[in-house]
Amino acid sequence: MAGIRFLEDHRAWVLTAASSTYALRLDEDDVPTHVYWGPRLPAEDIPDLIGKTLPWWDGFNDPDEGRDELAADGGTKYWTPALQLRFADGTRALEWRYQAHDTTQDHLKIHFADRHYPLRITLHYRHRGDVLERWTELAAETDVEVVRADSATWVLPLLEDYRLSHVTGRWAAETQLHRTSAPHGETTFASRRGITGHHANPWVMVDDATATERHGEVYGVALAWSGSWRLTTTRSSTGRLTVSGGFGQDGVTHRVGPGKPLVTPVAAGLYTAGGFGAAGRAWHAYVREHVLPHPRELRPVLYNSWEATGFDVSEQGQRTLAERAAALGVELFVLDDGWFRGRTSDHAGLGDWHVDRARFPDGLGPLVDVVHGLGMKFGIWVEPEMVNPDSDLYRAHPDWVLHHPHRRRSELRNQLVLNFARPDVREWAHDWLDRLVGDHGVDFLKWDMNRPFSEAGWPGEADPDRLWVEHTRAVHALMDRLREDHPGLRIEACSGGGGRIDLGVLARADQVWTSDNTDALDRLRIQHGYSQLYPAGAMSAWVTDNPNFVTGRSVPLRFRFHVAMAGVLGIGGDIVRWPGDDLALARELVALYKDIRPVVQHGALHRLRPPVDDGVTALQYVHEDRTVVFAYRQASHFNAPERPLRLEGLDPAHRYVDSDDGTTHSGAVLLARGLPLGLPTGDFASKVLRLRRKI
Template identity: 80%
Template sequence: MAGISFLAGHRTWVLTGDSCTYALRLDSADVPVHVHWGPMLSAAEVVEVTEKTLPWWDGFNDPNEGLGELAEGGTRYWPPALQVRFADGARGLEWRYRDRAITGTHLRIAFTDRHYPLSVTLHYRLRGDVLERWAELSADIDVEVLRADSATWALPVSEDYRLSHVTGRWAAETQLRRTPVPHGETVFASRRGITSHHANPWVMVDDGTATERHGEVYGVALAWSGSWRLTTARSPTGRLTVSGGFGQDGVAHRVGPGRPLTTPVSAGLYTTGGFGAASRAWHAYVRRYVLPHPGELRPVLYNSWEATGFDVSEDGQLVLAERAAALGAELFVLDDGWFGARTGDHAGLGDWVVNRDRFPRGLKPLVTAVHELGLRFGLWVEPEMVNPDSDLYRAHPEWVLHHAHRRRSELRHQLVLNFARPDVAAWAHGWLDRLVGEHGIDFLKWDMNRPFGEAGWPGEADQDRLWVEHTRVVYALMDRLRAGHPGLRIESCAGGGGRVDLGMLARTDQVWTSDNTDALDRLRIQHGHGQLYPAGTMAAWVTDTPNFVTGRSVPLRFRFHVAMSGVLGLGGDILRWPEADLALARELVALYRDIRPVVQHGALYRLRPPVDDGVVALQYVLGDRAVVFAYRQAAHFNAPERPLRLDGLDPAQRYLDPDSGITHSGAVLLARGLPLGLPTGDFASTVVRLEQIRSDLSALHSPIQRYSCLDTPG
């Protein structure tokens, strides 16, 4: 049974999840050390593990090094997770156990330093098979904290280790990499003040033999949306740890009277069943414990950016909204250009008042008209940014991140506002609260189009604190807006997928995965995103062709099918679409709205990952329904099509494809596969619906045309 127990005679805590065990103990010096993380063990078996601690080999090699729950100090030469420096120059922490508290599935273990008035509380919270860990530091004197990771995770000694993670850049986010773990230290990080396009704060580790369906996988993910780092350390003794938290080299935290420090959550997950099981477990965790409204279905949205750019007006937006409603969209989003002197990206950011030249009557009439069409209304905002060419900057040049006597570097003609300043935070909440409340805004696309630069705060004694406080104020502002406007939903965007993480997902409903909407590239971007984050968080648009990022032309059906494996959105200039494309769009939006519960809330099975340019396939299963997506990227040598083996079905049941009327044995679909019937050629795709056959056939969904064909590009 899941829960937490304390073995007093061994000073050991045992945390039992749904199918795994985590254990730690206090050693003779009161240092909290790791005991076990992995398969289920009883209390007696955990005690047996604690008795297997090995002695030092010599004066240079400690086989138990790296087992500290927050490695630091003394003769512990492992990468430090906690570094403190006192006013007299002393460094390191000497642990003294104080007390413990267990509340349900939440464990707190409190320590003080043996000499200095510094307190550290370690937190552990079970969430199914995910263990959340974080730390709190407080002091009665001023203490400089050079590093404060949330946790050190020690993995069992293995013959080998392999690391899974994602890398990328703007328009090429979340590219999955799997590589052997090198000896020494490997650091994944962002120094940009945001999560970044270039890495994402999670890693998975296996012994090199795990597949999509088989093998043990360990995962660690950090719930933080500012600068961060994860460090893997592998020694010649065979030990491997993963340690991570907020912050970066050269930036210190200051703890003192009235200034505690709480680290973000570091979440750890152990699973068997390979990478597929690991992803499904992470998705279940995100839906159950992270997302604010996990039970909701994300609406089909239309965003006007690609149709109009900055050239927006009330009449023009209303025409687009009418066309979007006719296609089956449920949410209309007005993008950039509606405020201030915003006729391009060089001016206006910070002046969040409606541009009366473009909207003479304000936004309210447009919002009302959109609502009358049966659509929700959304708006693009970028609260953390300012153009130097703006009334706000001219009035408050001191509000931006900057250093005295140093130039202020502009990216995209903009600077970053210092949200750690109370006056900036109050200003931001004031205009956002009025905007949402006075206009009845249902949805905000919250963008952030540049990383930090010259991150200083002249006149502030502790300037480094802005690196943490900026992110925390963004969190608090979103939380406050949602509390004041319960119907408001938010999408996180940062030049695409630059701020996607568990911390941001705790106060937003979905994320803009990438500015790259090219369907072929999206197969790989969405593959990486789905390793940790569920499809219900993944905004995916159908835009025009040739694509504005890649210049590639892809058939409309293929573009739709790729976007339909996430949260479907429309982003093209639909006023210029020919009638045949509009008719196809209406059919595919209707199909998506039928399969949406399965896609957004179902379990994901990656059947054929995008490892080459052949067929890619994935499947979602929810209850007695399954949806299969298959995409042929490029055809070579007229190779015959192979049946697609499915997963996650009940072998004892039969499944109906309501579009073809064909029934299939679950056992056959699992063992032999589903014939896809993809036509020859490039950019062919299909969506197959399957439902368990029930005695009440009237309960089945009415057939919709099966969408499988090869379109002409364009």
């Protein structure tokens, strides 16, 4: 049975989930100390793992280093600090004093104070399925400078070796999966950009270098934060490895004092014994069940107008696109950039969120009515956190942007970042967004953010560094407030593609824009890295035109559709110019997607063959009695014979019926030998197979 046990004689807490156990204790000095994280154990067995604190055997090596639950700076602690403080008199060391703890069925709070200074620390632990959420809360009666406040330190067991799995990338090349041996010393993954970032993502997985997609123990840590962040792995010469993670960055401090508590974001940890595939499925289940705001809804097939029109937007042009999209079976029509005053290029207009009457003479109402009349929902692109210097807003409020006195205001994409930590900016943003959604019947916002922070100053503010945290919290809060004001509103998070994908934004966005790169071959790799942690039901994927605007590559329409159908299907091409054969194929594939959508968006993902080369890659989704398989041959070499594809997640005692040709297959054979794919010959060959368990 899952739950929380306090072993009073050992001053230890045991948190048990369905398939894992986590335990910690207080040492002789009240320091919260890690005991165990791994396969499920009875609470009664945990005392066998508790040893006494060992004395130093010389003046340089601490035999207990790396075991703290929240590694605090000070004294003879030299491990990577998760908590660094500076009190008003200059004292930096922390000395723990346990006060009390309280628990509910799934939430443990352990309360501490500093032994001398009026500082209170609460460590939070909460199980959500097999994922353990941890965060830290600081409060003080006098001002305290917090140099670093990570959410948690995660202590891994002693393994034969340590290997790190993580993703790297850049614009149009996000979430590229890497696996590498963990170096000794500190390895930091981070974003200093004020957003989650394209170049890394706030999660890391650790195994002993023997785990595969199907076998082996995997430990994972992910941070629920959409601003600057860092995760640090520390591997000592004695073999221990920890992961410490939280918001913030070097040189940016927090202040805690009367009425100014600090609560860190959730750091989520997961142990699985079934390899990276089981880890991915467990993370997906956690996101669907405990993170996403509307996890049981099916995400609609959308059309986005950007690649068809760019900034050349007109009411008639959008009407024509909407009519063509509806004929394809699209359920959500999204008007992208260029609908507001002064927005004929990316040089001007951001901040002046008023409908351009030269393009929409009677406002957006007539277009919205047309879209709704065609049976589709209406969505619109916004970029609330940005302003062009060439805008009425900036001319009226130049102090609203991030800036430092006597320093240039660096522009990227001809725009500056508004300081959402300011109450007046927050209220301005809510006011116009609330009116935009409410007055026009907007069903969907594509929320974009097209540049990182720079000159992140706040002249006249006593604690300017707080903007790094408060901006992100304000964005989250604004999304939450809009959703509360407009319960039918749905949101897609975007930041120049995949620059804002994390557990924090997914708690208030229904889906994320994975990358501006829609090239089908590149997307196979981007989507593979994305799927390590995040589910397909939140992954927006579009079919766009040939040649692709990022890569210049041309790929058959069927292949493009099949790649996008492995997530939340969207269409972004200039469909007015598509030939009749392409439109007919698109209608057929949209209908197919609607049939398989519950399996893709809600099912368990099995990555059967990863896109590690240019051969065949394959995915399988299993939901209730249905299975959907996507197979893609990228390039054909030497007339190589096709291998059967071994499936996973099926019941060997049942037979499975192919929904297209009616043939039946033994579940045991599909698991043991595999399924003949029958891919078409040549390059860019793809296929979708639908199987249903025979009752």
